[in-house]
Amino acid sequence: MHRYAALAGLLLALVGVYSVPGVTCGLFKAYGAPQRADTAASDTSDPGGFRLATVNEDLIKCLSRDNDILLDSYLGAFREICKIFKEMGSVFNFVTSDLEDKIQILEDYRSRSDVAEHFNSLSSMMSYEMASGAVAIRYPPSGCRTWLRLHRALRFVAAFFLRLSSVDFKEKMTSLAQDCYEQTLAKYHGYLVRKGASLAMYALPTVDAMFSKARDDKADVRPLLKSVGTNAARVSNLTERMFKANGLLDLP
DSSP states (O other), X not given: XXXXXXXXXXXXXXXXXXXXXXXXXHHHHHHTOOOOXXXXXXGGOOTTOBOHHHHHHHHHHXXXXXTOOBHHHHHHHHHHHHHHHHHTOGGGXXXXXXXXXXXXHHHHHHHOTTTGGGGSXXXXXXXXXHHHTOTTOTXXXXXXXXXXXXXXXXXXXXXXXXXXXXXXXXXXXXXXXXXXXXXXXXXXXXXXXXXXXXXXXXXXXBHHHHHTTBSSXXXXXXXXXXXXXXXXXXXXXXXXXXXXXXXXXXXX
């Protein structure tokens, strides 16, 4: 199965899905974007596994303001999601690498004293970037453009975790992951990426094997998968409505 993942990785690299450390940073420096710390990725690399409860708690917290999404909690959920994807092996390297880059971009905006107040939530960020004309800028990537990419990944998480919560844990995750990928992220990827990703998913383990690495009580894993999927869908649905209301769903 490892040869499938290796082949998929090659295909994904050839079509430019992998983020290349240094190249991204170079673009940021050239265009005056927030600077990325060399150790930024350390936040999402935890050899001790992951906690589904952390993802769930942060997803709930980011909806604590009516009709808005709080950025800090949103990013907290994604940092833990990255840990989950890393435990899924090289199959999801291309997803994790891209998510970590997007997290760092938004964290950098959030930490800048000149714009931090505008990056407290999705609505404040949209208002600021639309008023300033920065909303569709690619280099440096705008906050809205970056958030939209995370939103697409969260739709996959919502679909995938809800499906996982209802299956026999002795099943392999392959077909579930393929189905959820086709329904969500695949529509934003080219042919080679789609085929490579689908092929790589044959290397995924059983649900039991995967979530034995969770730092949650074993009895809580199934209900937590359902809760994470449900709350991810709630966050995703609100995000979709907000982007659509502002005409931003198709940002390049």
